[in-house]
Amino acid sequence: xxxxxxxxxxxxxxxxxxxxxxxxxxxxxxxxxxxxxxxxxxxxxxxxxxxxxxxxxxxxxxxxxxxxxxxxxxxxxxxxxxxxxxxxxxxxxxxxxxxxxxxxxxxxxxxxxxxxxxxxxxxxxxxxxxxxxxxxxxxxxxxxxxxxxxxxxxxxxxxxxxx
Numbered sequence: 001x002x003x004x005x006x007x008x009x010x011x012x013x014x015x016x017x018x019x020x021x022x023x024x025x026x027x028x029x030x031x032x033x034x035x036x037x038x039x040x041x042x043x044x045x046x047x048x049x050x051x052x053x054x055x056x057x058x059x060x061x062x063x064x065x066x067x068x069x070x071x072x073x074x075x076x077x078x079x080x081x082x083x084x085x086x087x088x089x090x091x092x093x094x095x096x097x098x099x100x101x102x103x104x105x106x107x108x109x110x111x112x113x114x115x116x117x118x119x120x121x122x123x124x125x126x127x128x129x130x131x132x133x134x135x136x137x138x139x140x141x142x143x144x145x146x147x148x149x150x151x152x153x154x155x156x157x158x159x160x161x162x163x
Contacts, residue, residue: 035074040065043079047113058116059123066127069134076124076135084108084118084139099137100125 044057062078069076085097086106095104102125108118127133 033072035068035072037075037077038065038069039077039079041079043113043117045113047111049112051112051116054112054116055119058113059119062120063123066124066131066133066135070127070131074134076133078120078124078135078137080121080137080139081114081117082139082141083111083114084121086114086118 040062042057042061044054046054065076065078068074084102084106085104086108088095088104088106095106097104097106102118102121108114121137124133124135124137128135
């Protein structure tokens with residue numbers, strides 16, 4: 001490798017993008033990279049779809065990314081949805097959904113998308129508590145597919161540096 005190319009690689013941060021969910025075999029392919037941040041906004045936003053498909057995409061993909069981040073010491077930024085607030089069944093309606101509290105007695109199981117996003121957040125919070133995962137969850141509202149063709153955009157972005 002030329003000296004100028006080597007210096008160039010040492011200075012530049014790169015971004016890798018993976019379309020769709022993050023399968024486990026990518027973990028081994030990224031072993032030699034120094035990962036600093038993983039931004040996950042990949043999800044199936046289909047509210048009524050096959051539960052196995054939704055779990056594979058919205059939960060197992062997150063599990064794989066969380067494991068990768070733990071192994072590499074990288075921060076995980078996970079884009080979720082405010083739909084995980086679900087609907088309260090009974091009670092006074094005074095429950096407050098906060099960044100570090102997910103279960104406030106809401107009903108989420110009747111909608112596959114909401115349920116799997118809830119499970120993904122639950123998994124991340126558990127990994128933070130038990131395995132030291134450095135992660136943030138951002139709950140955004142009104143995630144939609146593209147206007148022109150109805151396709152959802154699923155991207156996982158990983159920032160890394162050459163050494």
